[in-house]
Amino acid sequence: MANGRYGDFGGQYIPETLMNxxxxxxxxxxxxxxxxxxxxxxxxxxxxxxxxxxxxxxADKMTKDLGGAKIYFKREDLNxxxxxxxxxxxxxxxxxxxxxxxxxxxxxxxxxxGVAAATAAALMGLECEVFMGKEDTxxxxxxxxxxxxxGAKVNPVTTGTMTLKDAVNEAMRDWTTRVxxxxxxxxxxxxxxxFPMIVRDFQSVISKxxxxxxxxxxxxxxxxVMACVGGGSNAMGMFYNFINxxxxxxxxxxAAGRGVDTGETAATIATGSxxxxxxxxxxxxxxxxxxxxxxxxxxxxxxxxxxxxxxxHLHEIGRAEYVPVTDDEAVDAFEYIARTEGIICAIExxxxxxxxxxxxxxxxxxxxxxxxxxxxxxKDVAAIARYRGIDLHE
Amino acid sequence: MxxxxxxxxxxxxxAFIGFLTAGDPxxxxxxxxxxxxxxxxxxxxxxxxxxxxxxxxxxxxxNADVRALANGMTTDKAFELAARVRKETDIxxxxxxxxxxxxxxxxxxxxxxxxxxxxxxxxxPDMPFEEKREADEIAKSHGISIISMIAPTSExxxxxxxxxxxxFLYIVSSLGVTGVRSEIKTDLASIMESVKKYAHVxxxxxxxxxxxxxxxxxxxxxxxxxxxxxxxRIIEKYGENSADEIFKYVKSMTDAxxx
Numbered sequence: 146m147a148n149g150r151y152g153d154f155g156g157q158y159i160p161e162t163l164m165n166x167x168x169x170x171x172x173x174x175x176x177x178x179x180x181x182x183x184x185x186x187x188x189x190x191x192x193x194x195x196x197x198x199x200x201x202x203x204a205d206k207m208t209k210d211l212g213g214a215k216i217y218f219k220r221e222d223l224n225x226x227x228x229x230x231x232x233x234x235x236x237x238x239x240x241x242x243x244x245x246x247x248x249x250x251x252x253x254x255x256x257x258x259g260v261a262a263a264t265a266a267a268l269m270g271l272e273c274e275v276f277m278g279k280e281d282t283x284x285x286x287x288x289x290x291x292x293x294x295x296g297a298k299v300n301p302v303t304t305g306t307m308t309l310k311d312a313v314n315e316a317m318r319d320w321t322t323r324v325x326x327x328x329x330x331x332x333x334x335x336x337x338x339x340f341p342m343i344v345r346d347f348q349s350v351i352s353k354x355x356x357x358x359x360x361x362x363x364x365x366x367x368x369x370v371m372a373c374v375g376g377g378s379n380a381m382g383m384f385y386n387f388i389n390x391x392x393x394x395x396x397x398x399x400a401a402g403r404g405v406d407t408g409e410t411a412a413t414i415a416t417g418s419x420x421x422x423x424x425x426x427x428x429x430x431x432x433x434x435x436x437x438x439x440x441x442x443x444x445x446x447x448x449x450x451x452x453x454x455x456x457x458h459l460h461e462i463g464r465a466e467y468v469p470v471t472d473d474e475a476v477d478a479f480e481y482i483a484r485t486e487g488i489i490c491a492i493e494x495x496x497x498x499x500x501x502x503x504x505x506x507x508x509x510x511x512x513x514x515x516x517x518x519x520x521x522x523x524k525d526v527a528a529i530a531r532y533r534g535i536d537l538h539e
Numbered sequence: 540m541x542x543x544x545x546x547x548x549x550x551x552x553x554a555f556i557g558f559l560t561a562g563d564p565x566x567x568x569x570x571x572x573x574x575x576x577x578x579x580x581x582x583x584x585x586x587x588x589x590x591x592x593x594x595x596x597x598x599x600x601x602n603a604d605v606r607a608l609a610n611g612m613t614t615d616k617a618f619e620l621a622a623r624v625r626k627e628t629d630i631x632x633x634x635x636x637x638x639x640x641x642x643x644x645x646x647x648x649x650x651x652x653x654x655x656x657x658x659x660x661x662x663x664p665d666m667p668f669e670e671k672r673e674a675d676e677i678a679k680s681h682g683i684s685i686i687s688m689i690a691p692t693s694e695x696x697x698x699x700x701x702x703x704x705x706x707f708l709y710i711v712s713s714l715g716v717t718g719v720r721s722e723i724k725t726d727l728a729s730i731m732e733s734v735k736k737y738a739h740v741x742x743x744x745x746x747x748x749x750x751x752x753x754x755x756x757x758x759x760x761x762x763x764x765x766x767x768x769x770x771x772r773i774i775e776k777y778g779e780n781s782a783d784e785i786f787k788y789v790k791s792m793t794d795a796x797x798x
Contacts, residue, residue, distance in 0.1 A: 158638055158665045160595050161700075162690035162714060304601055305592060317594045322715035324692055421638045421665070422592065434614050435643030436591040 149338020152461060154454035157337040159317070159424045166324040171339045173244045178346065183243065190235045191350065194268065195225045197232075199351075201358035201515070206485050207505075214368060214508035216501065217515045219355045221379060222490055228520030229351060229379040230261035234330060236347035238265040241328040248272040248327045252316040254281055254309035254375070255446035255493065256288025257520055258332030263297035265330075273297040276315040278308040281445045288524055306439045309375075309449045313423055333376025334453035337424030341453050348382025355515055356386050363513060369394035369504070372517035373496040374467065375411070375447035377456045379519035384465060394466065396504075397456060398496045400442035401469035411440035413452040414460055414467035420451075427454045443472040443532065446493040446520075474499040476532055479522065491520035492529065542684045544631040544659045545706045548582040549741040554707075554763030555580065555754070555796040556743055557789055558635060559770055560587035560603040561620050562612025568779040569607075570623055575786040576770075577628050580793035584624070585662065585765070588617045588636035595664035597718030599768040602775065614644050622656040633660035633686060633706070638674075646674050650681040660684040660706040668700050679705075689734060689742075690714075691725040701737035708734060708742040710761060718768045720747030723757075731760050751795035758796045766792060 149155045157167060177183040191197040200220040208216045221229035234251075241249055249271050253259030259275040266273035275292055279301040282289050289299050305311040313336070320329045331340040334348070352370070359367055370387050372380035374397035387393040399412040410416055413428050420429040422437060430438040430450040440450045459465035475492055478499035483489050490498065494517070501516045508514070522529075530537035548554040557576040561569050573584055589604035589612050596604070621632055634653070641649050641663065653661070660683060666674065671685060678685050684706030689697055691714055701708060710730065712723045727744060734742050744757045745765030757764045773788055774781045 156670055157667065158670050159667060160664050160690070161667050161688045161696075162692050162711060164667050164669070164690075164696065165692050165694060304598075310592065314592050314594050318597075318716050321595070324714065418643075421642050423594075424665070429639075431639070431643065433643070435640040436608065437639070 149342060151455045151458035154425065154427050154457040155338055155341060156426050157424060158421050158426065159337045160321055162321045163324065167337055170328070173240060174339055174343055177240055177243050183239065187236055187239055190239065191232070195231045195235060196223065197350065198354040199223055201355055201362065204486050207482070210485060211502060211505040213506040213510070214512035214514045215510070216505055217359065217513065219351060219383065219515055219517045221351060222494065222518045222521035226261045226264050227523070228257040228261065228491065229348060229382060230258045230332060231264070232350055232382065233332065233344050233347045233378060234258070234261040234265040237328065237330040237343065238269050238271060241271060241330070242269055244328065246271070246326055246328045248323070249330045250274045250276065250316050250319050250327055251330045251332060252276050252309065252312035253332065254312070254448055255444065255524065256281065256285040256292070257446060259297070259299070260288055260291050260295070262330050262332070263292040263295035266297065267295045274319070275299045276302050276312040276319065278302050278306070278312050280307040281309065284445050284528065285524060309445070310437065333378040334381045334455060335376040335423060335425060335451060341425065341455055344378050345381040345385060345455060348378050349385035351379065351382035351517060352384060352386035355383070359513065359515060366390050366393050367515045368508065368512040369396055370515045371396035371398060371497050371501060373398045373447060373493045373519060374452060374456060375400065375449045375493065376451070377453040379517050381453060381455060383517040384459070388464065395459065395464060396500065397465055397467040398470045398500045399467055400444055400447035400496055401471045402441040402443070404471055405469045409441040410469070411442040411448050411450065412469040413450065415469045422451060425454050427457045428452050443475065443528070444492045444496065446491070447496065468500050470496040470499045476529060478502055479525070479529060488518065489522040489526070490518045491522045492525040494519045542659050542682065542706050544629070545583065545684060548631050549707065549762050552582070553758040553796050554582040554741070554743060555793045556583045556585060556763055556765040557581045557770055558585040558587060558765065558767035559774060560589050560600065560607045561617040562589060562607035562610055563603040563771070563774055564606045564778055565610055566612065566616060566620060568781065570620060571782040572774065572785050573624050574627065575782040576789045577630050579786045579789035580797065581630070581789055582763070583631045583633065585633050585635045585767070586617060586621055588614055588634055588640055590637040590640055593637060595716055597716040597768060599771050599775065600717050603771045614640055618652055618656060621658050625657040632658045633662055634658055635662040638663045638666045641674070646677045650678045650683045653683045654681040658683070660686050662686040662709060664688065668696065689730065691730065697730070697733045698737050701734050704738055704740045707740050707763070708738055709765065710734065710742050710744045712744050712746045712748065717746055719749040719772070723747050723753070727760050751791050754792050755795040755798060764796055
């Protein structure tokens with residue numbers, strides 16, 4: 146892969162100030178990802194600290210209720226810190242330590258990556274600053290305090306739309322002022338190379354486990370694997386080890402917000418176009434002059450105007466399918482899985498559950514779907530209550 | 540190929556390069572402000588095409604972009620503004636923006652339009668040396684220079700960047716984003732030494748320069764100085780009636796640089 150390209154997507158479109166640092170990161174990752182000590186340490190962290198492997202749970206009641214394919218959930222919500230984000234931050238913070246960095250910075254939308262980064266930083270004795278859109282610090286106030294409890298400094302970002310993309314802008318700006326002692330721990334499969342590759346590799350543990358687990362449980366591969374997509378890290382993690390299994394459908398579920406034809410949406414594949422932003426060539430929600438569009442979703446974690454370059458590539462070559470899921474559908478699914486399986490999942494993950502509820506009944510009993518539950522939903526309970534008109538505040 | 544209009548900014552003098560964002564706060568006021576800079580003796584004008592997410596800018600220029608976009612500035616209107624300036628003066632003009640607006644406009648369409656109206660170069664902070672290729676040949680075919688940047692962290696990259704530089708080299712004085720700084724700590728003398736070893740185009744220093752004293756000091760190290768945030772700060776303060784203040788300020792800066 147030359148220059149971190151996936152087809153025409155990817156690249157390193159960043160300020161000159163960061164170029165040497167990003168090359169150092171490439172070299173360090175190249176070295177340590179093959180280093181037996183690094184691999185052993187990370188494996189131990191995953192098992193002893195994050196609680197891996199995560200369960201592959203057979204959802205018997207949903208399977209019967211929906212009356213089609215067998216439904217499994219990959220339970221990333223059961224990881225330490227409550228989401229798949231821990232997989233990536235343990236890897237990147239360990240890499241930061243090996244590189245001699247003393248400080249990490251991170252962007253966060255819903256706060257899951259921020260909490261995970263603050264957690265890993267606390268564990269490994271790294272200074273941590275998190276950039277979070279002001280809008281999101283209000284939507285996810287509990288997570289802000291959680292990060293502070295973990296010893297991180299949270300910087301509310303008041304520029305632009307005050308959401309995830311602006312948090313990324315601010316983290317990049319901060320990184321250019323302190324390249325020497327700081328690693329930017331990017332939370333998704335986006336940004337300049339090598340981030341999309343590094344994050345995908347650390348998240349690919351999801352599909353590595355899921356593939357082994359389903360073969361052991363069912364003796365065959367699934368018909369489809371699916372996950373929600375914002376930047377796309379849990380989806381890349383869920384897809385990666387199935388990409389070469391040509392018969393396994395890969396389905397990414399984007400946040401359509403109030404609908405793809407309303408303008409209040411974050412569905413990049415459905416409504417975006419080719420562009421260059423945040424260090425990568427990929428698909429973005431933007432206007433005719435290339436100004437990045439404000440996006441909207443009920444889910445702060447999917448509220449991003451772009452998508453990782455490898456997803457853009459999988460979409461272009463037709464290997465993966467991407468579908469939009471509205472706020473309404475996601476909230477219905479959030480409530481349905483809670484009532485049916487006793488699982489309160491993240492509103493992000495509920496986007497994947499919603500689409501699964503549409504396709505499972507149309508499949509046969511021989512079909513198997515694995516849906517990634519990327520995170521748990523405690524953080525969303527108050528917002529869902531408000532969505533239903535109940536005045537509940539944390 | 541060296542762009543002759545850009546070269547003229549550096550001929551027999553140190554160059555003062557002034558920046559503002561097109562459409563900040565209005566189309567008309569940015570025309571007046573550019574002409575004030577020209578009258579005050581500026582040697583080259585950088586016209587910023589505002590972008591929604593300017594990741595290399597500090598708060599001052601970020602806010603200018605917000606004002607300009609809110610008032611309806613677009614790439615097409617920035618071209619109109621440049622064309623209007625070009626009718627009045629032969630001063631070299633370069634656009635400064637982010638890659639996405641250029642990419643989305645279409646590289647060929649963008650550079651053809653630059654050539655047609657007389658814009659001489661383009662600065663894109665998010666287009667480093669390695670990613671320049673996709674636009675560079677197209678720009679050259681229209682006679683437009685893509686201006687490369689060198690940062691305090693560039694080190695061994697200086698050689699390849701400087702050797703292939705077009706128009707002029709933009710030397711980033713400090714780590715971080717654009718904005719006024721009381722002190723510039725980078726060892727610019729040693730950076731300039733290696734730049735001079737490899738470059739066949741002039742080099743100008745930017746980021747953080749605001750006072751005539753700083754400008755004079757920097758102009759002794761390099762072939763020119765670039766000032767952005769300090770000018771935009773005046774616009775932030777005086778709004779649509781900034782031209783007189785900009786004239787006064789730029790005059791003090793050009794006097795210092797041309798000493």
